[in-house]
Amino acid sequence: MEAADPFANMDMASLVELAVTFDLGTLNRFCRTSQRMSQICRNQTFWQFKYLYDFGIRLPDNPGFDFRLAYQQQIPSELYLLGHHTAMDMYTHDLRLHQPPLLIPELQHATDVSFGQDHMAVVSMGQLYTFGQNHGGALGLGDRDGRDAPTLVPGLENVTAVSCGDHHTAAIADGRLYTFGSNDMGQLGLGRDQLAPQTTPTLVASLDNVTAVSCMDAATLAISNGQLYAFGRPISAGWGGMRPHPPQPEPRLVPGLDNITAISSGTAHVALISDGRLYTMGLNSRGSMGLGDIVRRNRPTLVLGLENVTDVSCGLTHTAVIADGRLYTFGNNDRYQLGLGDQIEHGIPALVTGLENVSAVACGDTFTAILSNRQLYISGAFGPERAARPKLLYPDVTNVVDVFAGGLESIAYITR
16 A cells, blocks of 8 residues: 655655655645645755756755745745635635635735634745634734734744644744644643743643644644644643643644644544544544544544545534545535535445545635645535535636635635
């Protein structure tokens, strides 16, 4: 079986030679899901090499020069927001219930996007930008004032990933995890002596080589050295010995799985990719874990029938996963979010037909956003839409390279 991280056993020289052949969208996704590739993406020499490979120009050696920035400036992208979210309302000063695609010209090189309850975070050019409401200091800007436009979070460089909880934020920069915002449940992972909210990024010192992060409402899950750590309010008793009360304010290992390359969390369940296979854990409401039952799991449990898994996303109580370039869904389906043409719960993975070359998927609470052949599809309940099967949103838009989702009706997509 081919692993989801096909680079694990490659020597560094061969990995660099392969990585320079990827387009930027593919490279950014691998940087988020592959431990080996994330090391490459943090290496300035690699970006100097890729600049030469793609543009035929060798930039001169300069220890202080940002070759990654120079490369990304040559390939601009556009970030669009769609649907409804407090940060969108503040950006447009328009309280309509459903926004059409909204271009964010300030962020022409976005690579990662996350939605909190009332705030947003975007990674662009290796830096972090936030806007929206600022409950608990979730914007990381040193105060609790909201922002109506993307604002640079100072003090972080080489940011590769971000995730927002309800009122807190976690970002990976230079392979380390930084958190800020509300901390009433210990969701910032700073220890029992530091439970106050943080209005600026604060290092979670006990974790290194962090490659992925996913925030729940008041909890944070991080992948460090290929293993899962959890802190904050656990969704069920028994996670690595964690108890629901009191909360866990320090990162605690959740044993049972190594070589984890990707993670996604819903309201009460978690999905993980390891060696090309899918594992789930947590509360199993409506079959959201794909295990054929509704029994809670406190350790990662293998989902049968899926191989070569490359992406996964969790909604409120449903899950979508890409395996062998095809989309599978399972869990709650009362709003057609599984895209199967019915409203029947599915407790095991079911193939979503009619899509080819599926490269990315992102779940909101009751909808699923899908990238297929560089076009954006949606299934489920999204604003006025009720799509029982994947519906193509914009037939004329054929250059979508990534998609993100959150909440009841928030979507971000990147074109290039």
